[in-house]
Amino acid sequence: MSRPATAMLLAAGRGERMRPLTDSCPKPLLKVQGKALMHWQLEALQRGGCEQVVVNTDWLAEQIVQANHPPGLALRYSHEGHDFGGALETAGGIVRALPQLDEVFWVLAADVFTPGFEFNQHAVERFTASDKLAHLWLVPNPAHNPGGDFGLQMMADGPALALNLNKGDPRPRFTFSTIGLYRRALFEAPWCAIAPGNPQGVKAPLAPLLRHAMDQGRVSAELYTGPWTDVGTPQRLAELNT
Template sequence: MKAMILAAGRGERMRPLTDHTPKPLLLVGGKPLIVWHLERLSTLGFKDVVINHAYLGEQIEQALGNGSVWGLNIQYSPESIALETAGGIANALPLLGDTPFLVVNGDVFTDIHFDRLSLSSPNLAHLVMVDNPPQHPHGDFAVSSGKVAEAGARKLTFSGVGVYHPTLFVGIQRGQPAKLAPLLKAAMSNGLVSGEYYQGVWHDIGTPERLHQLDELINFSSL
């Protein structure tokens, strides 16, 4: 299965750190956020990785190259304008192929076992859900009996890690911005989104403060 890392965000909430450095290249625990993903993907047996980028994207390509350092084959999907999550994925479909693929947000830090995730037909998406962090107390979706729905007794937060079938993005024109949530909700209404609840390490790195907190946690723990 191929993997895609979403790395095209401007990182407005991370300013001034992102004024001259793209968010995925910000250091945590002594190495760029995105390198943690690449190392983990390689360790878990992934070979082909697609990375989209927009703001300061040339820095990402210069820093990561073709991925051979990690035993990976990295291909890039540049965006001239911000395409949002679904638009970015749709734009990269020619590189991802016609079978299910893994997508990971570039601004999360996690030890989720990417290699254990899969997508069973006829589902169009499989989402990893986590406990609601302080900055997102109300969650996103509910998980029940292996299915994800908009409503439920207990809403969890979408981790930014999922497996998708290309068919989910069939209605999006390449190069056009599109959000992921409407696609997921439409698929949920038809019972086509599976999911699981993950209770391991997961951090959303959305602000300089959270980046600093994670950096301290990594430096003073065995993560």
Template structure:
């Protein structure tokens, strides 16, 4: 079964990660022996994705210099260069809007600065999503200490709740999702736009489904988080897959 294409979001400046990101984009910082973004590329290739778009802005020339055309991962990589074309990052929704010509009607979205080695980019799930009508399907995680309020609730019907009642817990968006082009197609290309307001509005229209993700997940936001993540893998965690040659 063919899988969808994927977008890896990698355009951010990573201000909170300075000085580490003064000379290296955050997704290219090493984690367990390889750049953080490579964990996504290898997982996508393992699960049958063949084409990936990476949006870039900060120090963007380092991405093709490090990752090449994707062939060594079994992928074809296209770079959506926001710095070159627009002078800087376009934020998440703006970056998606610019990348749409290379993505098709439905696609995976994952942030380049998260570590989720257990996540599967399951082709059957992707095809089921594409056959439906939801604008997005989001994976949520338990709220980390630095984001205790969370982002969204989960309704009894599996739909996302923008403003859940107090009896319904809120969870944090993991930056792992399936999306439909319709969510961002109306945005002007080249203009910065945030994704959050679009997700909240679509949830109010009952157009986004959600589920919990219980695998290992880390958001690499500060040097301390990066150092903790770079510690030895816990017992039982699979080693990184081998590069394809």
């Protein structure tokens, strides 16, 4: 058997806000500066030492499978649309792909443009040596998410903690970049109630799992200030290609 994958690329979204561009082309294959969005991410993973990547699919999955992907990468697929008739959301999709993933693995979205982000092995080793279930990269809030997602608390004796801030908490929030390192345990009992491998195709978001783990001090985080764009609208795509 081949080695477990060390990364999962989320590519199952329909891209409704990107229509009509995504009516005939899956969002991960839309091009930024002449290169498919997902290829920016795959090449960055490869530079960081990842050789095995799981890609989940739904809309126009055959185009993703048949695309001319960067050479040297072993891509595997979790065909949520084929198996269950639609995407399983982030947590549901990760649990479905978990049998193909390593004990520690990266997760990132195929539709986020981060040309300078480094998926380095030092970050993996640091996270593996910790007791955390996830390590997230947060970014300054973009115009489309001014309220942010999670707080950040600096620690004197270790990595900063991600905070699940209650409504009305005055501490600043930052936006989740979609890039994170995870331990398999977060997607298994007792943290996650979905059966191993998600045989029933349960749809489940990731945020509740993360917030629960944050409340137990089990999620670390850091702020990334390099170029980052959530390519969620045709206008943002056009701006990147200007």
